[in-house]
Amino acid sequence: MDTTQLAYPRQEQDLAGEDTRLRNWAKNSRLGPAGSVFAPATESELCDFLSTSDGAVRMIGSRMSPGRMMQVANGSGTLLDLSRLSGLISSTDNTVTFAGSTPLADVYAFLTARGQMLDASPGVIAEQTLAGALSTGTHGQGLQQSSIAGSALSIRVVLADGTVAEYAQDHPDFPAVQLGLxxxxVITAVTLRARESMIYTCLKKAVDADTLETDLETWNRDNLMVKAWWFPQENQVQVWTANEASDDDVVRYRAEDSELLEHATTNATMNDTVESTLRQLRDDSRGLADDGKSLRTVSRFRDFTDVTGDIYQVFCRGIATPQINVEIGIPLARAGAVIKKIKDWHAQTRPRMHYPVILRCTGASEGWLSPSHGQDTCYFGFVVYYSADGSLSEEGDSFLRAVERALAEEGGRPHWGKYFDESLYDWPAIYPQWEAFRRVREALDPQHRFANVFTAALLD
Known part of the structure; x- marks a missing residue:
């Protein structure tokens, strides 16, 4: 398998007239041949299809993952577009059940309207489907919670033979189904735990990175939620710490019709750092892709201000733009040593970076294939943007490969929904329940109908 090509593929440019469902979101992979998409209108129709047909099947969701995760085997088979199986199915006072292909944005909107939130904090963007978020380990930040899958109480799945199975938290296979790749x-319904929404005040500050090795864990132990962006070249960190808002802040927030409240004072101390990163991004891109959205993702670190809002207003504010995003989970107890290793490597190589290193920590997950399985975890995120011609700069490509090798050597576990070079990882060594997951897979899909080239190389 050509792992180099799989890891960081070039973006395709001329896709005129092609069914958009045949390409992933970043437009760097073709998922299947023309005419391979099947879009059932009901779960019953899906069951009939699986029970009366054969051949490989993969789900495309919102196509946010690398193409290799969704491609059908050997370029033939069926791509399942389940977008018609979406929306609220039922709810109680403290649970909600949504169809698997419901966008996270719709889940969050429903919960917000009735003053609720999930136990899990959100990721940056909400274009993912609920099933896709579970299947790849989408997560937010905060040691008191883990991935979005941690909010799942039960998961309904259509198996390869068209039969339906329900998995509740007490089912022995539930930790496999939580994150099943x-x-x-096919996940057709998920019941989630909901709780009363909390209003947060998120304090933002710029600090130097001299003591980041110890600061990161301290911030996370002392606050409900933390997110940090580290600019190694300038030795600066922008850190957000979110906690329950004061009564005064809540009153001001409600007075603004519960819209995100920006506090009056802005902080410009990182503006020079931001400009330095923008110059490198412009130089390496040789023409900006996606209408310059990449510049806007970096520019938001300028003139920052504290905010008050609900969890989705505060954290789910990303700008979706095609990119190569590598994210590796490291045990929190070893994060300081990894930060020191990156500092030493950066001092020697001085790589050109398009975006700061993203630092998000979560609590342990019960999912067997979750990167945070069994341990508090710090996720290190690295981003390189495409040029207008669909290429990656040589500097950006080299940077990603170097940092991924360094973190893999530390026992890192890559985020399944992002980019990584699978040849760097000894999966059974880093996942204690790897063989248990494989046994569940053999029981549920003995013919490996849901396999493709990528998953077969991992699991067979």
Missing amino acids: GSLG
């Missing part, structure tokens, strides 16, 4: 079946 699309290899166990």
Whole structure:
């Protein structure tokens, strides 16, 4: 397998007239041949299709993952577009059940309207489907919670033979189904735990990175939620710490019709750092892709201000733009040593970076294939943007490969929904329940109907 090509593929440019469902979101992979998409209108129709047909099947969701995760085997088979199986199915006072292909944005909107939130904090963007978020380990930040899958109480799955199975938290296979890589079946419904929404005040500050090795864990132990962006070249960190808002802040927030409240004072101390990063991004891009959205993602670190809002207003504010995003989970107890290693490597190589290193920590997950399985985890995120011609700069490509090798050597576990070079990882060594997951997969899909080239290389 050509792992180099799989890891960081070039973006395709001329896709005129092609069914957009045949390409992933970043437009760097073709998912299947023309005419391979099947879009059932009901779960019953899906069951009939699986029970009366054969051949490989993969789910495309919102196509946010690398193409290799969704491609059908050997370029043939069926791509399942389940977008018609979306929306609220039922709810109680403290639970909600949504169809698997419901966009996270719709889940969050429903919960917000009735003054609720999930136990899990959100990721940056909400274009993912609920099933896709579970299947790849989408997560937010905060040691008191883990991935979005941690909010799941039960998961309904259509198996390869068209039968339906329900998995509740007490089912022995539930930790496998929580994060199944699309290899166990088709998730058609998820019941989630909901709780009363909290209003947060998020304090933002710029600090130097001299003591980041110890500061990161301290911030996370002392606050409900933390997110940090580290600019190694300038030795600066922008850190957000979010906690329950004061009564005064809540009153001001409600007076503004519960819209995100920006506090009056802005902080310009990182503006020079931001300009330095923007110059490198412009130089390396040789023409900006996606209408310059990449510049806007960096520019937001200028003139920052504290905010008050609900969890989705505060944290789910990303700008979706195609990119190569590598994210590796490291045990929190070893994060300081990894930060020191990156500092030493950066001092020697002085790589050109398009975006700061993203630092998000979560609590342990019960999902067997979750990067945070069994341990508090710090996720190190690295981003390189495409040029207008669909290429990656040589500097950006080299940077990603170097940092991924360094973190893999530390026992890192890559985020399944992002980019990584699988040849760097000894999966059974870093996942204690790897063989248990494989046994569940053999039981649920003995013919490996939901496999493709990528998952077969991992699991067979």
